[in-house]
Amino acid sequence: MKIVFIGGRDIRILGGIENYMYNLATQVVRLGHEAVVYCESDHNGTEWVNGFKVVSMKGPKSNLLCKPWVSLKATLRTIFREKGVSLIHYNAWPPALWSWMARLCGIPTLLEGHGHEWQRSKYSPRQQKILKWMERHTARTNRNLIMCSESQTRYFKAHYGRDAVTVPTAVNLPPAEAPQSDILARYELMPGRFFLSMGRLVPDKNPDYLIQGFLEAGLTGWKLVIAGSNDALPDYVARLHALGEGHPEVVFTGAVYGADKDCLLRNAALFCLPSTIEGLSIVLLEAMSYHRPILASDIDANREVLQPETALWVRPEQADDIARELRRASETPDFTEAVETNYALVSGRYTWERVAAGYLQHVQTLIRKRDQR
Numbered sequence: 084m085k086i087v088f089i090g091g092r093d094i095r096i097l098g099g100i101e102n103y104m105y106n107l108a109t110q111v112v113r114l115g116h117e118a119v120v121y122c123e124s125d126h127n128g129t130e131w132v133n134g135f136k137v138v139s140m141k142g143p144k145s146n147l148l149c150k151p152w153v154s155l156k157a158t159l160r161t162i163f164r165e166k167g168v169s170l171i172h173y174n175a176w177p178p179a180l181w182s183w184m185a186r187l188c189g190i191p192t193l194l195e196g197h198g199h200e201w202q203r204s205k206y207s208p209r210q211q212k213i214l215k216w217m218e219r220h221t222a223r224t225n226r227n228l229i230m231c232s233e234s235q236t237r238y239f240k241a242h243y244g245r246d247a248v249t250v251p252t253a254v255n256l257p258p259a260e261a262p263q264s265d266i267l268a269r270y271e272l273m274p275g276r277f278f279l280s281m282g283r284l285v286p287d288k289n290p291d292y293l294i295q296g297f298l299e300a301g302l303t304g305w306k307l308v309i310a311g312s313n314d315a316l317p318d319y320v321a322r323l324h325a326l327g328e329g330h331p332e333v334v335f336t337g338a339v340y341g342a343d344k345d346c347l348l349r350n351a352a353l354f355c356l357p358s359t360i361e362g363l364s365i366v367l368l369e370a371m372s373y374h375r376p377i378l379a380s381d382i383d384a385n386r387e388v389l390q391p392e393t394a395l396w397v398r399p400e401q402a403d404d405i406a407r408e409l410r411r412a413s414e415t416p417d418f419t420e421a422v423e424t425n426y427a428l429v430s431g432r433y434t435w436e437r438v439a440a441g442y443l444q445h446v447q448t449l450i451r452k453r454d455q456r
Contacts, residue, residue, distance in 0.1 A: 085117040090174030093124045108135040110439030121157035154178035176217040194225040197362040232363035234383035253438040254368045262342035277306040279351035284313040287360040296405025312338040348373040353412045359399040371425040376418040393421040
């Protein structure tokens, strides 16, 4: 089979959707198939990564228009230039607006939901209404739907009467030996004496509330590491830095990858994900795979993978809750049972090898059904 993935940003700046496409394409190739990944980028170009083709495409700077525009170009290029395509996998609603073109040309399509884009606070109320329409329209016009979490699958059944299959996000389990990194020395961090937040800096993940809660907790000898960046929202990032100004215990590292990321995950005392909105967070699964204790917001997506007793729970957008749980975590309670339970869940259900095998089985079933019509 040859599967085309459309809907992510630059393959080298791994956010949630990019991480999903990159790792799924890697496994598709490993299992003997072909993959092509189209990326929204600041340049045009083609390269090969892990055995699959990556096509980068420039688009407008508008948050609302970029994904639909790049998806239109990617869809047309797939129709007219890619040979032997078995299926186009669209990630999220805006890119899937053009899926009808592929189907009209005889190419099956699959639409995957990664969260409710219209709920994200980076969009204006008018943009949120447009995105809600996109979700409703694409959900009703695409036959083959998959979701990255069970909570989304239930949502689409309840709100649109549409059945979907859950193909969750996943992780690669960490290597037994830690790669070399000097990031702890670089930022004067002590192993086991810092709390960690990692991911794109966007309002929905509430890094501002995390900073406020950490400062409110007033913990001596502890640091908070904010690992992430976001060139698309410079004003918001500047606001976060302003919150930490004058507090050297609040550390901003920018986006981290490879050995630096591994080192932070291995040595953090607690991983923090106080988001208001999530699909199924890859970085949460990664932290669980590193045996890190978890602080998480009490939302459906987090409850899907964390049991009541295996995390420290906070209400979204509540700095007081965060301060209370950080104080609790600083008192060195025994999290051994919780982290082992979380690791067993990830290693048993959420590895890319397992998820990709189920995904390919589902795709093959869709193609067989199409051929039998």
